[in-house]
Amino acid sequence: SQQGEEDPQALSIQEGENATMNCSYKTSINNLQWYRQNSGRGLVHLILIRSNEREKHSGRLRVTLDTSKKSSSLLITASRAADTASYFCAHNTDKLIFGTGTRLQVFP
Amino acid sequence: NAGVTQTPKFQVLKTGQSMTLQCAQDMNHNSMYWYRQDPGMGLRLIYYSASEGTTDKGEVPNGYNVSRLNKREFSLRLESAAPSQTSVYFCASIRTRTSPAKNYGYTFGSGTRLTVV
Numbered sequence: 563s564q565q566g567e568e569d570p571q572a573l574s575i576q577e578g579e580n581a582t583m584n585c586s587y588k589t590s591i592n593n594l595q596w597y598r599q600n601s602g603r604g605l606v607h608l609i610l611i612r613s614n615e616r617e618k619h620s621g622r623l624r625v626t627l628d629t630s631k632k633s634s635s636l637l638i639t640a641s642r643a644a645d646t647a648s649y650f651c652a653h654n655t656d657k658l659i660f661g662t663g664t665r666l667q668v669f670p
Numbered sequence: 671n672a673g674v675t676q677t678p679k680f681q682v683l684k685t686g687q688s689m690t691l692q693c694a695q696d697m698n699h700n701s702m703y704w705y706r707q708d709p710g711m712g713l714r715l716i717y718y719s720a721s722e723g724t725t726d727k728g729e730v731p732n733g734y735n736v737s738r739l740n741k742r743e744f745s746l747r748l749e750s751a752a753p754s755q756t757s758v759y760f761c762a763s764i765r766t767r768t769s770p771a772k773n774y775g776y777t778f779g780s781g782t783r784l785t786v787v
Contacts, residue, residue, distance in 0.1 A: 650712055
């Protein structure tokens with residue numbers, strides 16, 4: 563399977579803390595993307611990092627990419643209760659392949 | 671509102687019944703995708719259509735067929751539903767024609783929750 567893997571599978575933190583999620587994949591890629599999914603809803607695109615980029619920021623999100631290790635991380639700084647969701651990485655070759663996801667719970 | 675629309679939102683089928691899941695996008699996107707989501711397994715690609723008139727198999731195509739009816743619509747058909755096809759199905763689309771999703775994120779529908787009994 564080409565499916566990526568994420569860790570941790572679940573993460574619980576307090577509001578204001580930082581949350582870090584990691585993702586690994588198996589193939590060469592064009593880009594890597596992160597998505598959020600609130601319970602019972604569709605996926606929402608958060609951020610995309612190209613294979614020739616090493617770090618990217620968007621608001622409270624910071625994504626890193628290490629193509630030599632075939633891994634990426636998503637950092638959410640100063641988390642809020644509204645960040646509670648599942649987060650998925652997805653690597654792109656000629657189609658988008660998703661990881662297994664991290665369930666983030668942020669307690670007020 | 672612009673986006674990806676999936677119908678129905680919920681469906682219960684008996685084993686052996688057939689049905690078609692509908693997906694339509696109004697963003698003039700070229701590429702469309704069908705995924706299924708099962709607990710603990712993320713999303714797995716069933717079929718995709720890189721452009722109008724083309725379709726290709728993804729990771730888990732068995733038991734499914736697709737039709738890219740026109741640029742807007744991409745349907746997924748279960749000819750003879752099985753309990754293993756109980757899942758949440760998501761349709762997605764993206765603008766670019768070549769090397770799908772090279773520089774853009776996908777837009778997802780809100781999903782169809784299918785139960786096969």
